[in-house]
Amino acid sequence: MVGAKGRMGSHVVDAVNGAQDMQLAFALDAGDDLMRITPENTDVVVEFTVPSVSLDNVLALVKRGVDVVVGTTGWTDERLAKVTAALAEAPRDDQAVFIAPNFAxxxxxxxxxxxxxxxxxxxxxxxxxxxxxxxxxxxxxxxxxxxxxxxxxxxxxxxxxxxxxxxxxxxxxxxxxxxxxxxxxxxxxxxxxxxxxxxxxxxxxxxxxxxDRISFMPGVLLAVRKVADGGHAGLTVGLDKFLDL
CATH class of the missing domain: 3.30.360.10 (Dihydrodipicolinate Reductase; domain 2)
Structure with missing residues (x-):
């Protein structure tokens, strides 16, 4: 979890800890070293920070070779294009980044x-x-x-x-x-x-x-499970993609 001490991040930490099929690898916040995260110790990173740092976080995590679920808002077409470009150079062909405008x-x-x-x-x-x-x-x-x-x-x-x-x-x-x-x-x-x-x-x-922010947690856990299960390589935007609508 990146942004673990934030308003949303703290709820995500609790939700992951309460899920029987998940284990929290790291609870990181501002100032913590993202380089601690590797494919060997982490399957999926949940990123809930602020728009000013989220893009750099996601690009760094893509380079690390881990999948990312992003709840931070403020994504423009230009910023999304940078994520797509980074994924094209990612260490894994099946690497995934999922961004949700809303998890409710x-x-x-x-x-x-x-x-x-x-x-x-x-x-x-x-x-x-x-x-x-x-x-x-x-x-x-x-x-x-x-x-x-x-x-x-x-x-x-x-x-x-x-x-x-x-x-x-x-x-x-x-x-x-x-x-x-x-x-x-x-x-x-x-x-x-x-x-x-x-x-x-x-x-x-x-x-x-x-x-209440707890209303977003079922959507966050759904996204983590879908990304971890594979089959969603590249950039996916919107939780509707995972709801079979």
């Missing part, structure tokens, strides 16, 4: 349902709500959802969504592939996402709420 099963299903529903609605917007100590906005989950909606609309041959706004001072949120994404940071929240889809005279709301 409810959030993954909400993302999937939004993608299924998107072609049937004229308008769609995403609202994500998190605690005020979250360092990135919008969340990786919301960006992933917006891109899924945009891809589904494009595949269905739909054009741009209606929006007569001329000047908004930023209140319309960040636009991700044509989909407006709004971020709320509020004390008392944990991790929440709402997708609004609308037609004339009707609206569909898809909402996922994670009230």
């Amino acid at each position: 099963i409810s959030a993954v299903l909400a993302d999937y349902f939004a993608k299924v529903a998107a072609p049937y609605f004229e308008s769609a917007e995403v609202i994500e709500l998190h605690h005020p100590t979250k360092v990135d906005a919008p969340s990786g989950t919301a960006i992933h959802t917006a891109r899924a909606i945009a891809d589904a609309r494009k595949a269905a041959g739909l054009g741009a969504m209606p929006d007569a706004t001329e000047t908004d001072g930023g209140s319309r949120g960040q636009v991700v592939d044509g989909v407006h994404v709004h971020a709320v940071r509020l004390r008392g929240l944990n991790a929440h996402e709402e997708v609004l889809l609308g037609n004339a005279g009707e609206q569909l709301t898809i909402r996922a709420d994670s009230f």
Whole structure:
């Protein structure tokens, strides 16, 4: 576990220790030496740190020849491309890196349902709500959802969504592939996402709420098991790939 003392990492340590089919090799945090990790003592590394160090951690671990499950957010296309390039030069042909925008099963299903529903609605917007100590906005989950909606609309041959706004001072949120994404940071929240889809005279709301970080642990353990079992060489993004949806 890399990031073992963090808000998420400490829960992962407890989850791994509580799993009968897993054994914790190392619990590392900032300042600890990643070079202690080798294929001989570690099957899968779980990386939950911060965006500013996550890429370097993942690249270093790929060079070490170990598989990695990443929960840190803030992944851009450019950063993902660097991981793909590193895997092409990895010590093992079957080496795997898995990155999850979200490990909560409810959030993954909400993302999937939004993608299924998107072609049937004229308008769609995403609202994500998190605690005020979250360092990135919008969340990786919301960006992933917006891109899924945009891809589904494009595949269905739909054009741009209606929006007569001329000047908004930023209140319309960040636009991700044509989909407006709004971020709320509020004390008392944990991790929440709402997708609004609308037609004339009707609206569909898809909402996922994670009230406690423990809700992410079944998804983390699922990803570790899938990666450890093999058959997922290269870079995989999104827990939906492991849910047989």
